Amino acid sequence: MLREEDIAIQLRCQQFICKSYMRDLDGEQSVLLFESERETKEVICPHCRGKVYADGYGHVTLKDMPVWYGMAQELTFVCHRFECRQCGKKFTEEVPVQHPGTKVTERAARWIQAMLRFKVSIRSIQSLTGIHWETIRNLHLEIMESTLEEHMAELKADGYRPRLLAVDEFAIHKGHTYATCVMDLETGEVLWVGEGRSKEDFEQFFTETEPAFLSKVMAVAMDMNASYHILVRKHLPHAMIVYDRYHMQAQFGKDVLGVVRLTEARAHKEKADALRESLSQLHGEDRKQAKEEARQERRKYTRVKRARWALLKNHDTLRDSQATNLTEILDAHSDLAICYAMKEEMCGLFNLRDVIVAESAWKKWFAAAKESGIPALVRFAELKEKRIDGLIAHAIYPISTGKLEGFNNKIKVAKRLAYGYRDNHFFFTLVRFLSVPFPNFP
Numbered sequence: 476m477l478r479e480e481d482i483a484i485q486l487r488c489q490q491f492i493c494k495s496y497m498r499d500l501d502g503e504q505s506v507l508l509f510e511s512e513r514e515t516k517e518v519i520c521p522h523c524r525g526k527v528y529a530d531g532y533g534h535v536t537l538k539d540m541p542v543w544y545g546m547a548q549e550l551t552f553v554c555h556r557f558e559c560r561q562c563g564k565k566f567t568e569e570v571p572v573q574h575p576g577t578k579v580t581e582r583a584a585r586w587i588q589a590m591l592r593f594k595v596s597i598r599s600i601q602s603l604t605g606i607h608w609e610t611i612r613n614l615h616l617e618i619m620e621s622t623l624e625e626h627m628a629e630l631k632a633d634g635y636r637p638r639l640l641a642v643d644e645f646a647i648h649k650g651h652t653y654a655t656c657v658m659d660l661e662t663g664e665v666l667w668v669g670e671g672r673s674k675e676d677f678e679q680f681f682t683e684t685e686p687a688f689l690s691k692v693m694a695v696a697m698d699m700n701a702s703y704h705i706l707v708r709k710h711l712p713h714a715m716i717v718y719d720r721y722h723m724q725a726q727f728g729k730d731v732l733g734v735v736r737l738t739e740a741r742a743h744k745e746k747a748d749a750l751r752e753s754l755s756q757l758h759g760e761d762r763k764q765a766k767e768e769a770r771q772e773r774r775k776y777t778r779v780k781r782a783r784w785a786l787l788k789n790h791d792t793l794r795d796s797q798a799t800n801l802t803e804i805l806d807a808h809s810d811l812a813i814c815y816a817m818k819e820e821m822c823g824l825f826n827l828r829d830v831i832v833a834e835s836a837w838k839k840w841f842a843a844a845k846e847s848g849i850p851a852l853v854r855f856a857e858l859k860e861k862r863i864d865g866l867i868a869h870a871i872y873p874i875s876t877g878k879l880e881g882f883n884n885k886i887k888v889a890k891r892l893a894y895g896y897r898d899n900h901f902f903f904t905l906v907r908f909l910s911v912p913f914p915n916f917p
């Protein structure tokens with residue numbers, strides 16, 4: 476059996492030789508001490524190639540992969556310091572096993588990067604290696620950035636130019652701030668993520684992307700509420716703007732169905748309250764009847780108020796009892812019934828694929844909505860009609876931001892992996908990285 480006490484260290488690493496192996500008393504850390512054996516006469520100045528003389532010592536401590544489980548390992552290198560006889564510059568001997576830009580060995584860096592590829596979390600790697608999570612996170616960032624860069628360079632060399640894009644915002648930091656995300660809808664890859672959701676924030680995408688790369692963009696799917704369309708008009712004048720059907724449907728649900736439903740519900744409540752107030756002046760049979768009516772109105776109020784989900788859901792997905800309940804409510808409330816029918820019709824308009832048919836159908840829909848006389852529906856139609864082109868465009872390019880929203884689950888994974896993710900640059904790189912289907916990557 477191999478026993479730790481029996482191990483003798485005989486390590487050499489280029490000009491360094493291992494002189495001692497130390498372990499702290501708790502057995503939590505081991506340190507290997509390396510000393511340089513390089514002779515001054517072998518060294519030349521890296522600045523002017525002149526001769527140098529030794530000028531004391533410096534030391535570099537690097538975290539290494541542990542040899543024993545539960546015992547973090549450090550390597551300390553005692554290196555020469557030199558001063559140039561010719562140009563007078565001072566420099567320290569290089570440690571060849573150091574991973575550039577970090578305080579870890581090349582070996583540890585490769586192990587960590589491999590563990591990250593096998594989805595080991597940053598927190599777990601920290602407890603396995605004793606290496607600070609920030610160092611691990613920087614190594615993670617490094618592999619993601621270089622992999623993404625190589626991937627993009629390869630795609631560009633193959634003549635890749637995105638054709639169908641989606642732009643949308645998503646909440647970060649528990650909804651206090653937002654980020655804007657651009658996705659290629661054909662590949663599903665996130666091309667860009669930036670902080671904020673204003674017009675200025677989205678302008679960054681066009682500043683950071685070469686115009687030639689976007690020269691083949693034919694259509695961009697987006698939410699009607701944001702000001703994204705202004706920038707797409709400005710920077711991609713040949714691309715069509717397509718308004719997202721899901722945002723449109725959600726808004727109809729909130730601004731029309733929601734408002735009308737509450738208006739109808741409130742009418743029942745007011746009626747119930749009025750009946751109840753009149754009770755004191757009524758007697759006998761009249762009083763009994765009014766009391767019963769008030770009870771009925773109260774019940775209708777609750778029923779209409781609770782119909783929210785049934786109204787929003789696709790009719791085909793309702794259970795039989797829900798469908799019957801909904802039909803009864805709609806039969807008794809004509810405004811709600813009109814708005815509900817308008818919703819179903821609007822959803823159907825997004826299935827049209829002929830642009831001429833779509834144009835006349837949308838125009839008819841807006842005209843009917845405005846003629847309804849239902850204030851919430853009229854207001855909705857007046858606002859959205861201004862953007863009719865982007866609704867008709869859906870017949871030519873039936874795209875949506877749905878794929879980007881479906882990506883939200885991966886964003887949740889990113890939030891968990893990013894370990895607190897105060898660092899937006901790291902988080903955004905991770906979001907982009909997760910959208911690319913690299914084999915063997917987290």
Ligand SMILES: [Zn+2]
Nearest residue numbers: 520523559562
């Ligand atoms: Zn020099």
